[in-house]
Amino acid sequence: MADFLTDQKKTSRALLVGVQTFDMASGEGAELLGELKELVENLGIVVARTVLVTMRAGEQPKFLIGTGKTAELIALAKEDECDLIVFDKELSPAQQRNWEEESGLAVIDRQEVILEIFADRAQTREAVLQVALARMEYSLPRLTRAWTHLSRQRGKGAMGGEGETQLEQDRRLVRDRIAHLKRELEQVLLQREVQRRRRMRKPVPGAAIVGYTNAGKSSLLNKLTGAQVLAADKLFATLDPTTRQLALPDGRTLLMTDTVGFIRRLPHRLVEAFKATLEEVVVSDFIIHVLDVANPNVEHHFATTMEVLGELGAAEKPMIIAFNKVDAADPQTLAVLRARHPEALFISVHTGEGLDRLLARCAELAIDDQMSAELLLPHDRYDLVAKLHQLGTVAEQDTRDDGVFIRGRFPLKQRALFEPFLAPAPTAPKRKPARPAAARAR
Template structure:
């Protein structure tokens, strides 16, 4: 991957080029360019005021993606503006990227490379670091010639070939070996994670995952509800690693609540693949909380993007609670429209606390959808089971008898292995004594 950040300069100036294609909705290119602006700021680049949106009226051109005349115009603007890098809001092929750089003499990157840089900067856990490294290596492999443009790539006489070709082949071999090694490490890490997940599933505690577009307030919601200290910054992809915390529901039960990586339009597919292991938390959850920033003008697109990514992950059929956040900042007309479009959704403000009581009540309802009403008699020697049941479900009655502890309540069917050995017939309801009739004189 090209190093487009010059360490000798305090900042690097970027000229952003958005693209509106015939198959895009009207104004979508401008929205994506605005989003690219925020993405690029997240990797520390200053933005040229001459950034612009162009329209592709016909099919994409194979050499530069856009026509040669428009390419020359953009390069002239970049040089006049003193830009160090041109960022194009489309996926460039390795050949197109190379053609741009040879034509301009500047670094030229696409949306994929910007997102990869952000992910590389934000990854913290071993799994996330490995996943990002793998995605970057797979992206870089067909682009290695960019790093060796100063060497001769002419085939020399003899078996070894030219200097540049030899070095390039060595680097390709190193990258392929690194990719193989990363995949092997990931298999081990994913296996360890699966073991941890199986242990959690054996513990009869329901789980929910917070999903949504990046910067919707997922980490802030987790912190508010559980008292966690997850980084919650006003920037895209502030956190990449899933974080699970225990949430005490009002009825006394425990819910495992997981914060996941945010989604984004045009997320590079290799990152979706690379993060499937991390996002398995979504598939394993009993239900999903789809959190949206209701104050964002692009909230409808964010809703569609998240649903599309959930579909790719095989989680589209999970029970999902739609929640619009930041009601304190939503325009009244927009709020009325969203309520009409999503009558089943909840509207909250994590900042002010509005609607959080209703949110917790819905958590309780969703957590009992798959629960079974049972009567249990547990020996006094198995108070470990009694303790687990208190955290797993809803205990209505508990009575200590000579033969053990009798419990009446509702518990998840997935924890049947825990309570089935102690099932008993329901205790018959006590009959009320009949009122004595007065004798008539």
């Protein structure tokens, strides 16, 4: 598939097929179909027509839908001179083969589209390996398809020598490639783990920016930190995590990480493949959940992101909910969301509205991982005095005969650094024991 799409992007015409089942909310199929249209157009493919199929019965094993509707869709695709049919619902390998044999066209599903977008956008070595692994695992049971990108690569490089066209040889080659990618990925992840441990040893708190794709996460990071992360009006504009330093209002430093955007029906294998990227969410001190308040599906986006955070075990982390793009939202929608989410902040990265409140809230959550302490440091440890000013917030400092007294809040991560110098609690003067009543009478 990948080579087919790569070769045909500029000329391909696609028929998109959405599915509304009985267990879906009213209108959800149309919303997902609109999302699929944007995904396909991001690949440079022309969308000739979109069709929403209402499935009143269960899924059909051969074509997913009935044979009559199948024939109708194939006729529409050929009428529109399409060379590609894209389903919003996942197709089994057998269903894809049946569709391609019946239509003579390339037939793919939402998973394959997202995999291709990820392959286009991956930049770092880790992301490239993650995408390659996900694509190989997806393609393994689909090697007999007419348009599979693996069949087009036979006889090239590591994929095999001249004449290796049998299915079992292909499967062996793909399994070997998967094993090789996993070994490479293990090394990359080990390096990433070392880097993360080094960062975790630093006292600087961290926040992960999460949210539905295209909600404005990268724009927020750019606005607050002066970063130059790509912020484009398209799905999955950035895939690799980007971490930048932010100066909080009280002078402390916060590490902010922009993560890959979430999306409904994100292929599970991609959630697994990008676990290292999403790991930044798990290890962060708190989460900034950004939502596009101007999007009519904002509540669905909120639920999708919370669902993925739950899968990662991060849904219970301290969280700032920030509804972005208030400058583009209608007042009635804002009123409803304010009532439903009274704890949320309403901001505009474009105009700067509400960003001061967001920074103040970040400062509050960054303090939660600190402890109050009174310290007494020797006069020869002014290096530690300077470091404490850098690490935390010093409320009082007094030079005394027996050392330097400091009172403030300092990171719990650095407790081992300052614990030996905790000032002893002042002892109350000993009270003389009360004299017996008889003795007082004398």
